[in-house]
Amino acid sequence: MRGASILLALALAACGGGGGGGEDLGTAVAGTVTVPPAPKPEKPPTTWSAAYSGNYTSVSYDRGIQYVVIHTIEGTAAGAISWFKNPDSNVSAHYVVDYGGAITQMVQDKDIAWHAGNWDYNVHSIGIEHAGYAYKNYWTAAEYQKSAALTRWICLTYGVPMDRAHIIGHVEVPGATHTDPGPYFNWNYYMSLVKDEPADLATSYKAMEVTTSTLNVRSGPSTSYSVIGTVLEGQRYVRLSSSGGWSQIQYKGNVGWCYDGYLTQKTGVTGILVTSDALNVRSGPGTEYAVVGTVAIGQRYALVEGANGWKKIWWGGEERWVYGGSTSDFAM
Numbered sequence: 001m002r003g004a005s006i007l008l009a010l011a012l013a014a015c016g017g018g019g020g021g022g023e024d025l026g027t028a029v030a031g032t033v034t035v036p037p038a039p040k041p042e043k044p045p046t047t048w049s050a051a052y053s054g055n056y057t058s059v060s061y062d063r064g065i066q067y068v069v070i071h072t073i074e075g076t077a078a079g080a081i082s083w084f085k086n087p088d089s090n091v092s093a094h095y096v097v098d099y100g101g102a103i104t105q106m107v108q109d110k111d112i113a114w115h116a117g118n119w120d121y122n123v124h125s126i127g128i129e130h131a132g133y134a135y136k137n138y139w140t141a142a143e144y145q146k147s148a149a150l151t152r153w154i155c156l157t158y159g160v161p162m163d164r165a166h167i168i169g170h171v172e173v174p175g176a177t178h179t180d181p182g183p184y185f186n187w188n189y190y191m192s193l194v195k196d197e198p199a200d201l202a203t204s205y206k207a208m209e210v211t212t213s214t215l216n217v218r219s220g221p222s223t224s225y226s227v228i229g230t231v232l233e234g235q236r237y238v239r240l241s242s243s244g245g246w247s248q249i250q251y252k253g254n255v256g257w258c259y260d261g262y263l264t265q266k267t268g269v270t271g272i273l274v275t276s277d278a279l280n281v282r283s284g285p286g287t288e289y290a291v292v293g294t295v296a297i298g299q300r301y302a303l304v305e306g307a308n309g310w311k312k313i314w315w316g317g318e319e320r321w322v323y324g325g326s327t328s329d330f331a332m
């Protein structure tokens with residue numbers, strides 16, 4: 001899919017026709033109403049510091065920007081800037097965002113930076129590196145805000161849709177061997193900022209409680225999708241996203257959708273974020289209990305209670321336990 005086209009609604013004031021008494025007015029005269037162009041957002045301030053010319057591909061044709069790829073450096077912004085200037089690195093990114101929100105541009109938007117590990121995605125994307133680590137929550141509000149302002153500008157300038165199919169993590173690039181930006185990156189918060197919607201880092205994930213005895217969980221956001229399971233009254237799930245009056249939740253290690261009419265938001269709820277891959281889910285709080293399934297890194301569940309370093313969660317209709325050392329708490 002190439003970039004979205006922007007549809008400008010042109011109001012045409014048609015004169016003539018519809019006159020009274022069967023009068024034939026001949027050729028209708030069309031007048032046009034001039035619609036002022038939507039104001040272009042300003043590009044956030046950037047500092048230019050060129051990558052080594054052998055670490056990217058300079059092109060003179062329109063490369064068709066379709067994606068923004070989000071990365072973590074696994075180190076500092078200064079480290080990334082130095083590395084992209086190093087002739088030995090053979091890597092680069094268009095932008096580097098520091099913890100304080102300072103943005104360094106190292107490759108021109110028109111050129112192909114080498115960041116995605118996939119040539120087709122390199123050709124059609126803009127890569128943004130961020131100070132920090134995939135497996136440490138060093139993300140700062142300034143970093144989120146400035147990066148999101150940059151991504152918003154990229155989307156509006158090049159016609160990249162503001163959705164998760166086009167604003168992706170390095171981990172989501174086909175064939176990726178990297179896992180950045182990692183489980184701590186708050187996609188809900190980031191996407192709200194990109195779309196210029198009200199956003200609050202602390203509450204961008206919502207705790208939803210089931211208000212009917214048994215509620216279907218479906219594979220998509222309508223009753224036309226198949227039922228993949230059920231959740232029960234009083235149980236709580238983390239709303240990952242929403243669509244048309246349905247909430248997306250984590251369900252037994254996967255995702256599912258529940259109708260919002262039988263969910264109510266609760267505040268003051270603790271959620272857990274899974275920070276290890278393929279974390280065992282057990283029937284009780286210890287390794288002597290049976291493994292009943294696994295959860296994946298980046299998944300979010302509502303906490304029932306904690307005990308002796310173990311955490312009880314609503315795992316999908318059932319209360320189950322995971323090792324607390326492989327999770328981190330967040331507030332909803």
Ligand SMILES: [Zn+2]
Pocket residue numbers: 070071072115170178180
């Ligand atoms: Zn990366």
